Amino acid sequence: MSQYRVLxxxxxxxxxxxxxxSIFYGFDLNILSNSEFVDKESNKFFMRSVVDGDVNKNELINALTEVLPNECxxxxxxxxxxNIIIMATKEIHALGDILIRHEAGELEANIVAVISNYNNLESFVSKFDIPYITISHEGLERQEHENKIIEAIQSFExxxxxxxAKYMRILTPRFVETFENKIMNIHHSFLPAFIGANPYKQAYDRGVKIIGATAHFVNNNLDEGPIIAQEIIHVNHAYSWKDMQRSGRDVEKVVLSRALKLALEDRIFTYANRTVIF
Amino acid sequence: MSQYRVLxxxxxxxxxxxxxxSIFYGFDLNILSNSEFVDKESNKFFMRSVVDGDVNKNELINALTEVLPNECxxxxxxxxxxNIIIMATKEIHALGDILIRHEAGELEANIVAVISNYNNLESFVSKFDIPYITISHEGLERQEHENKIIEAIQSFExxxxxxxAKYMRILTPRFVETFENKIMNIHHSFLPAFIGANPYKQAYDRGVKIIGATAHFVNNNLDEGPIIAQEIIHVNHAYSWKDMQRSGRDVEKVVLSRALKLALEDRIFTYANRTVIF
Amino acid sequence: MSQYRVLxxxxxxxxxxxxxxSIFYGFDLNILSNSEFVDKESNKFFMRSVVDGDVNKNELINALTEVLPNECxxxxxxxxxxNIIIMATKEIHALGDILIRHEAGELEANIVAVISNYNNLESFVSKFDIPYITISHEGLERQEHENKIIEAIQSFExxxxxxxAKYMRILTPRFVETFENKIMNIHHSFLPAFIGANPYKQAYDRGVKIIGATAHFVNNNLDEGPIIAQEIIHVNHAYSWKDMQRSGRDVEKVVLSRALKLALEDRIFTYANRTVIF
Amino acid sequence: MSQYRVLxxxxxxxxxxxxxxSIFYGFDLNILSNSEFVDKESNKFFMRSVVDGDVNKNELINALTEVLPNECxxxxxxxxxxNIIIMATKEIHALGDILIRHEAGELEANIVAVISNYNNLESFVSKFDIPYITISHEGLERQEHENKIIEAIQSFExxxxxxxAKYMRILTPRFVETFENKIMNIHHSFLPAFIGANPYKQAYDRGVKIIGATAHFVNNNLDEGPIIAQEIIHVNHAYSWKDMQRSGRDVEKVVLSRALKLALEDRIFTYANRTVIF
Structure with missing residues (x-):
């Protein structure tokens, strides 16, 4: 008996x-859970089924391919x-939350390595027996730096x-294309507000009463791409922007971990700069 | 072309x-939306589909009956x-919120009448051209009072x-059985905390930091039955219990209206003191 | 014995x-509540005290003036x-919520009139015995239209x-200056995201997972000015932008009413495009 | 120049x-922040001021003592x-969150030791160079077991x-009295709902739509005492009680860490089974 997620x-x-x-029935599969969604505006159909039974994976794919439309x-x-690689800079909270969940067995993931442009987090990450790779950007052109990171990532299979997880450098389109649909980012604001540098400072200057965080796939640049999860907390006049930053970290880590779990459980479809999440 | 909700x-x-x-396909029906849920623990299956097409309702039911299990x-x-009847006592907020939504065309409902044991809200309700029936409980035994209400309700078809909507008198099991699965209540706490009289006073005395409201179907007594919706707000030490009550009203009305919409759109299944909501 | 709010x-x-x-003590006043805040960055001090006692208001002001800095x-x-005037266009929810609260005696306000550029809400508002003034913008230049509104407002003292309350026309700087610090708006997004027309459509197109509303004072244009309150709700892929709009209304009305209550209770200070709220 | 928190x-x-x-002014102290609250019902006054200046702590206390009422x-x-000691059993999430925050320098705390009745978390805690003390309850009477823990705690000054942090054994009144007002607990429900064993199972059985967590000081028994912080998340019919438990952990850790920070920053007053939090 095997279990499969059919997307x-x-x-x-x-x-x-x-x-x-009908295919599931024909293969005598049991449907454990089933979700569908039709986006009428774009005429797109999405379905995620979890099934179990005694079936060969390729036969199931073939059978589905036969009855479903070509473009499907x-x-x-x-x-x-x-297998995931985490990229960070100097901040520990988002990275640390993932490591703790990993330690607790909460995540369907092997953390293959942590890559950073600084070595600040090395001793922390080493506690968890996870390889830490420092690739400093100092003295390097952006392209050179990224090449080294790409190389490091591609050294893993x-x-x-x-x-x-709060990697604070902008990635070039080339980097993003190299790992298309595989890069997930946490942005420290409720997008699309406060794109760009230091969103907490921007939020403070605007006098907002809520701050938030957004987890999203990265397509073209750091602050765009399909949104996976967003959350906010309330703030008031007594918050300096440093206070907002401090409190914001709690939202960032929660949102990133939530998004990561959804991805690991194959619950996310992306299309047209949006996500369907089952 | 007709649209149907199949439950x-x-x-x-x-x-x-x-x-x-298969039945939907055979009848050439278009599935507009589809939700399923299997409760593994109790081995129950629930499905709500919205379909449209050119079909006779009874034929569709017959076809489904033929293929589905007997007990289904x-x-x-x-x-x-x-058609709904609203029962209230003296408070306007929950009732008023429903009337405004009704006025705005938000609800799939005819408000047939408002019944109260006081006449305080009569002039307000009359503004909306909705019959207001005062059935005072004064000088009456509980049974007599309820008989009059039952009679009033049954005078409508x-x-x-x-x-x-904040009807503040306890209903007897007999009343509840008379309108089985049809009575929806808003309780002014996040059940099952603070069952019984004056939950805000109870909440204040316990020194809580959140207060809430619960909309539920009524089965045996006023504070039990399957929960439909719950919401909370944060409070702090500066709230007297009167402040909690005042702020709590905002949650009460939101939760009750939300639950009512779900019921009107046939989105709620109940079983075993719980709800499945699609 | 009188009660005063000292700001x-x-x-x-x-x-x-x-x-x-010291002044309060000297006047034998009882402090019922007291809030202070110092914004270190801009070196500003704010204080709101509620006091009661047997005192002449002008004497209290004079005494305070004597000891406090000149610019204070x-x-x-x-x-x-x-006294408040509500401006609306065609939507009932935010207006209706205020009228119900007014009816319930929740607001420290006289609703002097409702002004709209359409007559759609007239029969609804009339139920509450509140004057409804339709000032159509059709066939009028913006300036002419605003002049008529200003005249109507100024006819009340x-x-x-x-x-x-969802007044859907842009106000000119001249209008805003005429009623400086007196205009409160509800914007149907969590500002500063989705400034401008149809924020729900914008939000949908961006694929967000939260939508929100912002109540703010209006200074220069419709979507700027000091923010008073913000709130959000979660949405998912199944929400069309119309669904977002519908659900968003519930947030809009809650946020606007909350902001209005704060203003009526003299709880808001504004400075430098921000608010201090006690 | 020193900074003091005056409570x-x-x-x-x-x-x-x-x-x-007046005392602050006389000592030429600068008030950095100031919060007061009067509970009219119980006629209690609370004040927390953060001041800085060049002052001797004892002189300040003496001066305040002189002008304030005796019982104050x-x-x-x-x-x-x-200095804090963390007690845990087998679950890592709440403990882990505190350790990460400690590592990030977020907490005004030295974690002196972690005490558990199991050794499951030992290798994890050891990564952080924090002493881990296993005091198994097996084969011991409750009293004996607690005596050993008390001894271990008292070995630190x-x-x-x-x-x-999810210490899953009930503490006796004697233990609680030994460390009066010093024990903080996270309860995995929004108290006072679901007191006792396995609140998530209880919550599931009741069919709730929200689950929560409560941080509180412990006075008499594990689930009572003044509440410091509470938070909830929404759940739906698709959550098994195990799912509730999993999701609930995210709330538990957030709430406990929030409460701990408040305590470390001397922001909590307790009285009459309630807290005032500035």
Missing amino acids: IDANDEKGLVHKVS GIKVVEPKKK GIDFIVL | IDANDEKGLVHKVS GIKVVEPKKK GIDFIVL | IDANDEKGLVHKVS GIKVVEPKKK GIDFIVL | IDANDEKGLVHKVS GIKVVEPKKK GIDFIVL
């Missing part, structure tokens, strides 16, 4: 649920630990996600 | 989604306004829901 | 609390109903606040 | 703010790291707080 996205048409569920996306994933 | 609950078994979606619940509902 | 703002210097509390703001306010 | 509680009477601020509580605290 389907297609242009919507009548009978898709019927077709997929079909993935059949076995639940197993994904089968990396599923690169998690920017 | 199915059954003991879970393999192939239920397949069977239902099948409802096919046309979206149309449901086809009442779908009775909404207790 | 002081000044450049910060040593001994301000001492000086003010001193207000002594008796708690009494403030002693207006304390003008509440824009 | 005063007294039966309320006219002129308390005046008297305290006066504390003048220099901001410095407090000057312990300010004992933090129960």
Whole structure:
């Protein structure tokens, strides 16, 4: 008996649920959970089913491919630990939260390495027996620096996600393309407000009463791409921007960890700069 | 072309989604939205589909009945306004919020009447051209009083829901049985904390930092029954219990209106003192 | 025995609390509540005290003036109903929420009139015996239209606040200056995100997971000015922008009413595009 | 120049703010922040001021003692790291969150030791160079077990707080009295709902739509005592009680860390089973 996550996205048409569920029925699979969504505006259909039964994965994919439209996306994933690399700079909170969850067995992930442009977090990360790779940007052109990081990442095999846990340098489009749909970032504001540098300072200057954080996939630049999760907390006049930053960290770590779990459990579809989350 | 909400609950078994979606496909129905849930612990299956197409309602029910297990619940509902009666005592906020939403066309409901044991709200309700029926409890035994209310309610035909919008008297089991699964209440605490009289006073005495409200169906007594929606707000030491009560009203009205909308849109299944909400 | 709200703002210097509390002590006043805040960055001091005792208001002001710095703001306010005018366009929810609270006696306010550029809400507002003034913008230049509104507002005496309860037209700087520090607006996003037209459509297009509302004083243009209150709700992929708009209304009304209450209770100081709220 | 936190509680009477601020003024102290609260119902006055200046701590206390009522509580605290002991059982999340914050320099605390009745967390805690003391309860009477823990705690000097970070054993009144007002607990429900064993199972059985956590000082037994902080998250029908437990951990750790910070910064007064938090 195996368990599979079946992920389907297609242009919507009548009978898709019927077709997929017929295949499951034909293979004598048990549906443990099932979610569908149709975006009427863009006519897109999304479905995530968790099934178990005695089936060969490739046969299941073939059967689905036969009945579903040509352009359709079909993935059949076995639940197993994904390989992730975490990139950080100097701040410990978001990274630390992931490491603790990892330690507690909460995450379906192997943390393959932590890469940083500083060595500040090295002794901390080493406690967890996770390789820490310092790739300083000092004296290097942006391109050179990124090349070194790309090389380091590619020295590991089968990396599923690169998690920017407060990595404070802007990535070039080339970097992003190299790891398309694999880079997840935590931005320290409720996007799209306060894009760019020091959002807490910006938030303070605007006199806001809420601050927040946004986890998103990175497509073109650091603050864009499909949003996965957002959360806020209330602040008041007594908060300096440093206070906002301090309190904001609690939101950042929660939001990033939440988004990471969703990704690890294959719960996220992306399209048209948005996410469908089951 | 008609639109239908198809609601199915059954003991879970393999192939239920397949069977239902086959029927939809056979009738050439378009699935606009679809939600399923399986409670593994109790082995119960729930499904709510919104479909449109050119189909006769009874034929659809018959077809579903044929393929689904015997014990199964099948409802096919046309979206149309449901008839509701609101019961209140003296407080305006929860009642008023429903009336405004009704006025704004937000609710799939006809408000048939407001019934109260006081006449305090009569002039307010009359502004909205809704019948206001005062049935004073003074000088009456509980049973007599309830008989009068039951009579008043039954003088209207086809009442779908009775909404207790801060009706401050305890209802007897007999009353509740008379309108089984139709009575919705707002309790002014996050149940099951602070059951009984004056929950804000109780909350104040316990020194809580959050207060809340719970909308639920009423089964046996006023503070029990399947929970539909709950919400809280934060309070602090500066809140007297009167302040808690005042602030709590904002939560009460939001939660009750939210629950009412869910019920009017046929989004709630109840079983075993719990709700499934799609 | 009278009750007063004493509001002081000044450049910060040593001994301000001492000086003010000495005056209170000298007048044999009882401090019912007291809040202070010092913004170190801008060196500003704010204090709000509620006192009661047997004192002449002008004598209290004079005594405070004598001991406090020259540039200091001193207000002594008796708690009494403030006069407000509500401006709306076609939507009922934010306006309706204020009217219900007014009806319930929750607000320290007389609603002097509702002004709208459409007559859609007239029959609703009339139920509450509040004058409804339709000033259509059709066929009028912006300036002409605003002149008529200004005239209508100024025909009433002693207006304390003008509440824009989803008034959907942009106000000119001239209008804003005419009623400086008196105009409160509800913006249907968590500012500063989604400034401008149809923020829900913008939010949908960006694929956000939270939507919100912001109540603020209006200084230069409709979406700027000191923020008073903000709140959000979570949304997901299943929300169309119309769904966001519908759900957003619940946040809008809550936030606007909350901000209005703060203003009516003299709890808000504004400076440098921000608010201090006690 | 030194900074002090001045904490005063007294039966309320006219002129308390005046008297305290006069002393500050006389000592040429600068008030950095100031909070007061009067509980009218119990006639209690609370004040927390942060001041800086060139003053001797004892002289300041003497001066305050002279002008304030006899029964009054006066504390003048220099901001410095407090000594805490954390007690845990097997779960890592709440403990881990505190350790990460400690590592990040967020907490005004020395973590003197972690005490547990199991050795499961030993290797984890050791990474942080913090002593881990396993005191197994197996084969011991409750009293004996507690005696060993008390002994272990008392082997350290000057312990300010004992933090129960999911310590899953009930403490006897004797233990609680030994460390009166020093024990802080995280309870995994929004108290007073679901007191006792396995609150998530209880919450699941009741079909709630929110779950929460409560940080509180421990007075008589594990689930009572003045509440410091509470928070909730929303759940739905798809949550098993294990899911609730998993999600609940995120709330537990946030709430406990928040409460701990408040305590470390001398922001909490307790009286009559409640807290005043500045």
